[in-house]
Amino acid sequence: CLLCVLLMREAVVSTQSTGDKITVIHGMIEEVEIPEQVDTIISEPMGYMLYNERMLETYIHARKWLKKEGRMFPTKGTLYLAPFSDEGLFQEVSNKANFWYQTFFYGVDLSNLRQQAYTEYFKQPIVDTFDPRHLVAKPIKHTTDFLSDTEDSLKKISVDFTFYPHTAAHVHGLAFWFDVSFEGSQKTVFLSTAPSEPLTHW
Numbered sequence: 001c002l003l004c005v006l007l008m009r010e011a012v013v014s015t016q017s018t019g020d021k022i023t024v025i026h027g028m029i030e031e032v033e034i035p036e037q038v039d040t041i042i043s044e045p046m047g048y049m050l051y052n053e054r055m056l057e058t059y060i061h062a063r064k065w066l067k068k069e070g071r072m073f074p075t076k077g078t079l080y081l082a083p084f085s086d087e088g089l090f091q092e093v094s095n096k097a098n099f100w101y102q103t104f105f106y107g108v109d110l111s112n113l114r115q116q117a118y119t120e121y122f123k124q125p126i127v128d129t130f131d132p133r134h135l136v137a138k139p140i141k142h143t144t145d146f147l148s149d150t151e152d153s154l155k156k157i158s159v160d161f162t163f164y165p166h167t168a169a170h171v172h173g174l175a176f177w178f179d180v181s182f183e184g185s186q187k188t189v190f191l192s193t194a195p196s197e198p199l200t201h202w
Contacts, residue, residue, distance in 0.1 A: 050178035074180035082139035085169035137163040
């Protein structure tokens, strides 16, 4: 539970040699008061496809406590999207809808719901790894700068795109991935969820 995490964090902080330098403030960032501006904001606000879970707005909101030359980690987030072709995945999702083909499921005819179920299954995102060889065009990208973009800019995100396929194939959907940059004073480090990179929990 959240309260348990907060209590454990406080207990850990109080036992460290830095206990007199760290203050734990309970509450939502939109509601708490902080006695001074901060040098750095560190968070993990990314959801799958970067923007899911709507935590980036809260992360940007926290910027009100940041000093003028302060830093945010992560600093920028870039979403990539590209069309893909994957007949095996298409069949896997299609087969889930076959349950609704039944005309006598404990005496109930489900077949009238099959098309609706089929549509709903294909509306849902699939959070998984994929082989980059399934991509049929170069990705386009959309970047959010956490140091300068506003909360309002995230309320409705519009990304125009045109793809130029490099092969003839059935396009089964759009693949998304993202990376975030941590831009320090001496170097920039990237965390990427690209299909060519090691697996992450996103």
